[in-house]
Amino acid sequence: xxxxxxxxxxxxxxxxxxxxxxxxxxxxxxxxxxxxxxxxxxxxxxxxxxxxxxxxxxxxxxxxxxxxxxxxxxxxxxxxxxxxxxxxxxxxxxxxxxxxxxxxxxxxxxxxxxxxxxxxxxxxxxxxxxxxxxxxxxxxxxxxxxxxxxxxxxxxxxxxxxxxxxxxxxxxxxxxxxxxxxxxxxxxxxxxxxxxxxxxxxxxxxxxxxxxxxxxxxxxxxxxxxxxxxxxxxxxxxxxxxxxxxxxxxxxxxxxxxxxxxxxxxxxxxxxxxxxxxxxxxxxxxxxxxxxxxxxxxxxxxxxxxxxxxxxxxxxxxxxxxxxxxxxxxxxxxxxxxxxxxxxxxxxxxxxxxxxxxxxxxxxxxxxxxxxxxxxxxxxxxxxxxxxxxxxxxxxxxxxxxxxxxxxxxxxxxxxxxxxxxxxxxxxxxxxxxxxxxxxxxxxxxxxxxxxxxxxxxxxxxxxxxxxxxxxxxxxxxxxxxxxxxxxxxxxxxxxxxxxxxxxxxxxxxxxxxxxxxxxxxxxxxx
Amino acid sequence: xxxxxxxxxxxxxxxxxxxxxxxxxxxxxxxxxxxxxxxxxxxxxxxxxxxxxxxxxxxxxxxxxxxxxxxxxxxxxxxxxxxxxxxxxxxxxxxxxxxxxxxxxxxxxxxxxxxxxxxxxxxxxxxxxxxxxxxxxxxxxxxxxxxxxxxxxxxxxxxxxxxxxxxxxxxxxxxxxxxxxxxxxxxxxxxxxxxxxxxxxxxxxxxxxxxxxxxxxxxxxxxxxxxxxxxxxxxxxxxxxxxxxxxxxxxxxxxxxxxxxxxxxxxxxxxxxxxxxxxxxxxxxxxxxxxxxxxxxxxxxxxxxxxxxxxxxxxxxxxxxx
Numbered sequence: 001x002x003x004x005x006x007x008x009x010x011x012x013x014x015x016x017x018x019x020x021x022x023x024x025x026x027x028x029x030x031x032x033x034x035x036x037x038x039x040x041x042x043x044x045x046x047x048x049x050x051x052x053x054x055x056x057x058x059x060x061x062x063x064x065x066x067x068x069x070x071x072x073x074x075x076x077x078x079x080x081x082x083x084x085x086x087x088x089x090x091x092x093x094x095x096x097x098x099x100x101x102x103x104x105x106x107x108x109x110x111x112x113x114x115x116x117x118x119x120x121x122x123x124x125x126x127x128x129x130x131x132x133x134x135x136x137x138x139x140x141x142x143x144x145x146x147x148x149x150x151x152x153x154x155x156x157x158x159x160x161x162x163x164x165x166x167x168x169x170x171x172x173x174x175x176x177x178x179x180x181x182x183x184x185x186x187x188x189x190x191x192x193x194x195x196x197x198x199x200x201x202x203x204x205x206x207x208x209x210x211x212x213x214x215x216x217x218x219x220x221x222x223x224x225x226x227x228x229x230x231x232x233x234x235x236x237x238x239x240x241x242x243x244x245x246x247x248x249x250x251x252x253x254x255x256x257x258x259x260x261x262x263x264x265x266x267x268x269x270x271x272x273x274x275x276x277x278x279x280x281x282x283x284x285x286x287x288x289x290x291x292x293x294x295x296x297x298x299x300x301x302x303x304x305x306x307x308x309x310x311x312x313x314x315x316x317x318x319x320x321x322x323x324x325x326x327x328x329x330x331x332x333x334x335x336x337x338x339x340x341x342x343x344x345x346x347x348x349x350x351x352x353x354x355x356x357x358x359x360x361x362x363x364x365x366x367x368x369x370x371x372x373x374x375x376x377x378x379x380x381x382x383x384x385x386x387x388x389x390x391x392x393x394x395x396x397x398x399x400x401x402x403x404x405x406x407x408x409x410x411x412x413x414x415x416x417x418x419x420x421x422x423x424x425x426x427x428x429x430x431x432x433x434x435x436x437x438x439x440x441x442x443x444x445x446x447x448x449x450x451x452x453x454x455x456x457x458x459x460x461x462x463x464x465x466x467x468x469x470x471x472x473x474x475x476x477x478x479x480x481x482x483x484x485x486x487x488x489x490x491x492x493x494x495x496x497x498x499x500x501x502x503x504x505x506x507x508x509x510x511x512x513x514x515x516x517x518x519x520x521x522x523x524x525x526x527x
Numbered sequence: 528x529x530x531x532x533x534x535x536x537x538x539x540x541x542x543x544x545x546x547x548x549x550x551x552x553x554x555x556x557x558x559x560x561x562x563x564x565x566x567x568x569x570x571x572x573x574x575x576x577x578x579x580x581x582x583x584x585x586x587x588x589x590x591x592x593x594x595x596x597x598x599x600x601x602x603x604x605x606x607x608x609x610x611x612x613x614x615x616x617x618x619x620x621x622x623x624x625x626x627x628x629x630x631x632x633x634x635x636x637x638x639x640x641x642x643x644x645x646x647x648x649x650x651x652x653x654x655x656x657x658x659x660x661x662x663x664x665x666x667x668x669x670x671x672x673x674x675x676x677x678x679x680x681x682x683x684x685x686x687x688x689x690x691x692x693x694x695x696x697x698x699x700x701x702x703x704x705x706x707x708x709x710x711x712x713x714x715x716x717x718x719x720x721x722x723x724x725x726x727x728x729x730x731x732x733x734x735x736x737x738x739x740x741x742x743x744x745x746x747x748x749x750x751x752x753x754x755x756x757x758x759x760x761x762x763x764x765x766x767x768x769x770x771x772x773x774x775x776x777x778x779x780x781x782x783x784x785x786x787x788x789x790x791x792x793x794x795x796x797x798x799x800x801x802x803x804x805x806x807x808x809x810x811x812x813x814x815x816x817x818x819x820x821x822x823x824x825x826x827x828x829x830x831x832x833x834x835x836x837x838x839x840x841x842x843x844x845x846x847x848x849x
């Protein structure tokens with residue numbers, strides 16, 4: 001790996017830093033806690049954020065969202081076998097409870113994440129077989145060539161087979177069914193921090209893993225990390241202002257200015273890899289909450305009317321105070337397949353929307369419930385309220401049900417919603433991920449977040465094909481075609497791409513990461 | 528009547544007229560005590576004004592904050608006493624993040640707060656009185672069962688009970704009904720969490736009354752138990768119940784505000800005072816103080832004056848409780 005001299009130098013510097021910052025505690029807050037510590041149960045931002053401190057992945061995206069080697073040191077497609085990816089596993093890595101990492105644990109973890117309980121399996125549908133060639137080499141065979149396979153591993157945490165077997169957690173927790181397993185509240189990873197204690201929704205304390213394989217490679221200045229989720233926006237800000245916490249991950253948009261002016265506190269801002277949108281069940285014959293005996297969402301004209309009535313620009317101005325980018329498609333600009341033309345925001349037009357409603361036979365409107373999380377996305381409930389009043393103008397009476405995200409996502413997963421708000425980030429930076437989860441027909445593996453009931457053969461074909469096509473140009477054509485189809489169908493109502501603000505004590509050196517995943521091993525204190 | 532006669536016959540000899548009911552009322556201990564306490568007079572005035580404002584909200588408020596069509600998102604965060612450049616609407620107490628007029632929202636919100644408060648108190652009162660009568664009059668296993676349930680419930684804070692009941696009732700209802708019945712569920716949850724004190728007071732009083740001679744006499748002449756209970760005992764145990772009820776109204780208003788503040792009560796689209804405070808607290812640091820301050824003041828005034836009135840009424844009606 002590293003040349004000996006550099007290694008020594010890094011070790012010395014590392015030791016110096018470690019002494020200098022020996023007892024540095026960082027108190028971290030954001031609006032919501034991780035849903036579970038089971039690393040493969042949920043594919044969800046705050047959950048991954050916590051798990052990234054405890055576990056490692058084969059490959060991860062660093063603070064600049066560049067792909068970096070984690071537990072894999074090298075990866076490449078096997079020569080002459082385009083369907084096989086070979087991963088070299090880092091040697092000398094141990095889990096927090098002492099087990100040493102081998103290729104077997106990696107095979108186990110990938111297969112665990114392919115289990116039907118796992119929300120991560122949508123990323124792994126192309127895999128046919130995973131095998132350990134020797135103690136430190138893993139081969140992943142895909143059914144068709146998959147040029148982007150490593151991108152799908154950035155949130156795939158590696159756990160110990162021995163530990164999982166010991167505690168009976170070989171299968172991921174079934175989150176939708178409310179299952180409790182040992183892995184939900186206990187974790188044994190190889191990551192930079194160990195869990196010292198955890199009380200869900202109250203406090204999780206991490207301590208630095210001094211045996212971390214990267215201890216000399218990363219700043220690792222935090223010795224103790226205390227994570228306290230605080231749901232109320234003003235309490236969260238008050239906690240930072242009063243010095244009760246050091247790092248605030250999701251700064252409420254209304255408080256950005258106030259915190260910028262406060263002494264000893266600074267804001268870091270950037271675009272987030274996440275788009276907020278509304279989804280509608282257009283597949284069911286009859287809606288659950290509507291007062292009609294048919295499904296108005298099944299009519300494209302109704303969807304177009306909603307799209308025209310929801311005024312993303314006003315939401316950006318009034319609800320987000322300018323801290324968002326109104327969207328026309330549900331892919332953020334970083335993503336391969338993004339097109340400025342499609343992302344253009346429609347001018348809101350209530351009169352035309354009303355006409356469309358009448359054409360569709362809903363001139364008198366209808367009533368439906370909108371489900372919304374109230375602690376997941378920036379001003380999520382406020383966005384929904386704005387939507388309620390915008391849709392009221394075209395005769396749609398919307399009952400708003402806003403609740404905490406653990407309930408929202410569980411009920412969404414059980415397909416209980418007609419009309420819902422969702423945000424989608426694209427960790428693979430490629431449209432295939434979006435089609436795979438949000439547009440493909442909902443079957444066992446793919447389309448697991450497609451609660452619209454939309455099913456289109458051509459989209460399914462294209463989704464599968466874009467996961468396999470090696471020729472970049474042909475692949476990008478497929479992506480463009482797929483976007484064209486879904487854009488025309490108006491399957492979702494895009495609202496905006498989220499902007500991200502992190503606020504912190506001003507002696508902290510930490511940039512926002514567009515995945516909104518802070519890797520605290522990179523955090524530095526300015527002495 | 529007698530006053531009318533008096534005005535017509537000025538020259539008639541002055542016979543002390545039979546005091547009217549109104550006169551009797553004005554001369555009563557209650558009014559005497561009321562007139563001597565400026566704080567109570569003030570509390571009465573505030574309560575009356577707020578009741579009237581809530582009652583006549585649709586005629587006073589410039590906007591119906593429950594009708595999403597009337598909200599102008601573009602006017603969001605208008606400061607108090609400003610006229611919007613976009614829509615020309617005037618915002619007396621400012622507007623919130625949805626362009627909702629804070630003044631109108633307070634009027635409509637106190638409507639919900641008062642409605643829930645009154646209904647919950649009546650619900651708790653009726654339930655508690657019925658169970659207390661039954662327990663006190665019948666005794667035996669009914670008494671034991673009812674009072675043990677009451678004891679167990681008393682060990683939980685009532686807001687926790689209300690949260691629990693709220694959650695359970697909602698769990699049984701189909702999703703499409705949630706928004707429509709939110710207010711009824713809220714009334715039942717607060718009422719159910721609050722019946723115990725009525726039941727205990729009534730039970731105690733019933734046990735005392737039960738052994739009195741008039742009840743025994745009624746029994747001896749063979750009146751059915753139902754009749755004795757409702758015609759003879761009930762009127763005599765109602766006084767403490769009404770006193771608890773008056774104080775309970777302030778508590779119920781606060782309970783509703785607490786639940787809505789916690790986000791389980793009224794939805795943000797039909798805000799009560801508690802919901803308005805919950806929404807407003809997000810803007811505590813950002814300079815939009817009016818979103819939190821005015822609903823908070825309204826709740827404070829309402830709860831304080833109703834509470835003062837309740838305390839005063841308790842002192843007048845039932846000096847033993849002091």
